[in-house]
Amino acid sequence: MIKRLLFFAFMAILPCLSNGQTQVLVDTSLEATGAGGSDWASSSLNFGTVLCDAVCGICGGPCAPHSGTWYAWFGGAGPATAEEGTLTQTFNVTTAGTGSLNFWLMLPITGVPADSLSAFLDGNMVWFKLGDDSVGYGNTYALVTVPLGAVSTGIHTIDWRGIESGTAPTVFNILIDDITITVDAGTGISDYDFENGVTLYTNYQDHILNCAFDFTERTDLIIRINDMLGREVRTGQMQNVKKDYITFNTYGLTGGIYNVTFIKKGMVFTKQILIQE
Numbered sequence: 001m002i003k004r005l006l007f008f009a010f011m012a013i014l015p016c017l018s019n020g021q022t023q024v025l026v027d028t029s030l031e032a033t034g035a036g037g038s039d040w041a042s043s044s045l046n047f048g049t050v051l052c053d054a055v056c057g058i059c060g061g062p063c064a065p066h067s068g069t070w071y072a073w074f075g076g077a078g079p080a081t082a083e084e085g086t087l088t089q090t091f092n093v094t095t096a097g098t099g100s101l102n103f104w105l106m107l108p109i110t111g112v113p114a115d116s117l118s119a120f121l122d123g124n125m126v127w128f129k130l131g132d133d134s135v136g137y138g139n140t141y142a143l144v145t146v147p148l149g150a151v152s153t154g155i156h157t158i159d160w161r162g163i164e165s166g167t168a169p170t171v172f173n174i175l176i177d178d179i180t181i182t183v184d185a186g187t188g189i190s191d192y193d194f195e196n197g198v199t200l201y202t203n204y205q206d207h208i209l210n211c212a213f214d215f216t217e218r219t220d221l222i223i224r225i226n227d228m229l230g231r232e233v234r235t236g237q238m239q240n241v242k243k244d245y246i247t248f249n250t251y252g253l254t255g256g257i258y259n260v261t262f263i264k265k266g267m268v269f270t271k272q273i274l275i276q277e
Contacts, residue, residue, distance in 0.1 A: 022093070022094070022095060022097070022182065022183045022184075022185070023180055023181070023182050024091045024092070024093055024156075024181050024182070024183055025089055025091055025158070025179060025180055025181050026039045026089075026091075027039035027040060027089075028178055028179050028180050029065075029067050029068045029070070029177065029178050030051060030065075030068070030070040030071060030072060030177065030179075031068045031069060031070050033051060033070070034051050034053060034069065034070030035070075039089060040087055040088065040089050041086075041087075041088040041089070042072075042085070042086060042087050042088070043085065043086045044083065044084070044085040044086075045077075045082065045083050045084045045085070046076075046077050046081065046083050047076070047083075047085070049085075050072045050073055050074055050085035050086070050087050050160075050162065051070055051071075051072060051073075051087075052070065052071055052072070052073040053065075053069045053070050053071075054069070056073060056076075059073070059076060059108060059109065059171070059173045062108070062139070063106075063108060063173060063175060065177050066104040066106075066141045066177035066178050067177065067178055068177075070177075071175055071176070071177040072085075072087050072160065072175065072176045072177065073173065073174075073175050074117050074160070074162025074164070074173075074174050074175070074176075075109075075111065075115065075162060075164040075171065075172040075173045075174055076164070076171060076172075076173055077164050077166065077171065078171045079166070079168060079169055079170060079171065080166050081164070081166045082164065082165060082166040083162075083163075083164035083166070084161070084162065084163055084164070085160075085161070085162045086159065086160060086161050086162075087159075087160040087176075088157060088158070088159045088160070089157070089158055090155060090156070090157045091155070091156055091157075091158070091181070092154070092155055092156075093151055093152065093153050093154060093155075093156060093183055094153060095153065095183065095185050096150070096151060096152050096153045096183070096185065097150075097151060097183040097184045097185035098147075098148075098149065098150060098151070098183070098184045098201065099121075099147075099148030099149065099150070099151035099181060099182065099183050099184075100145060100146065100147055100148060100181070100182050100183075100184070100201070100203070100210070101119065101121070101126065101127065101145070101146040101148055101158070101179075101180075101181050102143065102144070102145050102146070102179070102180045102181075102182070103143075103144055103176050103177070103178060103179040103180070104141040104142065104143055104144070104176065104177050104178045105129070105137055105141065105142055105143075105144050105174070105175070105176055106137065106138075106139065106140065106141045106142070106174070106175040106176075107129070107137035107138060107173070107174050107175075108138070108139050108173050108174075108175070109170060109171055109172060109173040110131055110132055110133075110172070111131025111132060111164065111165070111168045111170075111171075111172030112131050112132055112165065112167055112168040112172075113130050113131060113132050114131065114163070114165035114167050114168075115130065115131025115132075115163060115164050115165050115168065115172040116128055116129065116130050116131060116162070116163045117129050117160065117161070117162045117163075117174045117176075118160070118161050118162075118163075119146065119158065119159070119160055120157075120158070120159040120160075120161065121148060121151075121156060121157070121158055121159075122156050122157055123157075123159070126146055126148060127144070127146045127243065127245075128243055129174065129243075130242075131164075131165075131168070131172050131174075133240070133242075133244075141175075141177070144245065145208075145210050145245060145247050146212065146245060147199055147200075147201035147210045147212050147245075148181070149199070149201075151183050158179075158181060160176065162174060184203065184205070196262070196269050197213055197214045197215045197216070198211065198212070198213060198214075198262060198271070199211070199212040199213075199214070200212075200260065200271060200273055202250075202273055202274065202275065204275075204276045207249060207250045207251035207252075208247055208248070208249060208250065209225075209234075209247070209248040209250050209260075209273065209275070210245060210246075210247050210248075211223060211236075211245065211246050211247075211248070211260070212244075212245045213238075213241055213242070213243060213244055213245070214242075214243050215241070215242050215243070215264075217242065218240050218241065218242045219240075219241060219242075219264045219265050220237075220238070220239050220240065220241070220264065220265075221237070221238045221239075221241050221262065221263070221264045222235070222236070222237050222262070222263040222264075223235065223236040223237070223238075223246065223248075223260065223261070223262055223263075224260070224261045224263070225248065225258055225259070225260050225261075226258065226259045226261065227253075227254070227256065227258055227259075228256065228257055228258070228259070233253055233258070234248045234250075236248065250275050253275050253277070254275075254277065255275060255276045255277040256274070256275065257272055257273070257274055257275075258272065258273055258274075258275055259271075259272055260272070260273055
């Protein structure tokens with residue numbers, strides 16, 4: 001297995017429009033940067049960059065892009081070798097609104113809890129995955145949606161940091177591709193419950209309800225969505241979750257107030273949300 005030795009710089013960018021929302025990143029598929037562009041900055045302790053194409057090898061996954069030719073591969077150094085990689089873009093938001101980070105993730109070879117991949121917005125962690133947390137991921141890409149809450153106008157930075165501790169008996173490989181950040185000025189609403197570690201974001205335009213979790217310890221979780229007549233309209237279940245996300249499609253539901261109930265370790269709490277047709 002080899003990884004290409006390259007280094008890239010980065011620059012501020014301009015927003016573009018996508019599906020009624022403002023998409024604020026450029027080179028979302030990493031193709032331009034991989035070919036020598038400067039939209040993303042990348043570093044790697046062992047390889048110079050986390051950006052890869054077919055020259056990097058298949059990593060037993062196989063490692064491959066979600067689309068196009070290029071993708072970001074974090075880890076890959078192998079047993080007894082520490083690795084740290086970064087991927088960064090600075091972007092400009094011209095209209096404040098509710099933000100959402102979306103990307104495709106593959107975890108072809110899991111690691112240990114000391115291995116991780118994290119995403120930071122302006123230095124604040126908004127998402128992370130531990131090396132041994134393979135629930136919902138594997139040898140195929142899965143879409144991950146991360147509610148960012150309110151995003152102000154001005155310059156911001158999205159920063160990915162991958163850590164391979166070198167303490168696992170095998171290599172740790174985790175891949176991302178097709179990264180977008182959308183800022184919605186008026187088609188969604190966020191609800192934060194810091195006490196219970198839950199964030200709800202309803203995107204009215206795309207008929208999506210995102211539930212984000214930030215618990216103090218790992219737990220099994222059941223999510224049930226009921227209308228005001230008590231009828232269950234959506235349900236979901238997650239195992240061994242600490243920081244993670246689940247997305248529900250609300251298309252076809254009658255507009256109105258719904259109860260979202262969370263059940264974990266014998267604890268039950270309910271939040272109300274507004275769903276629009």
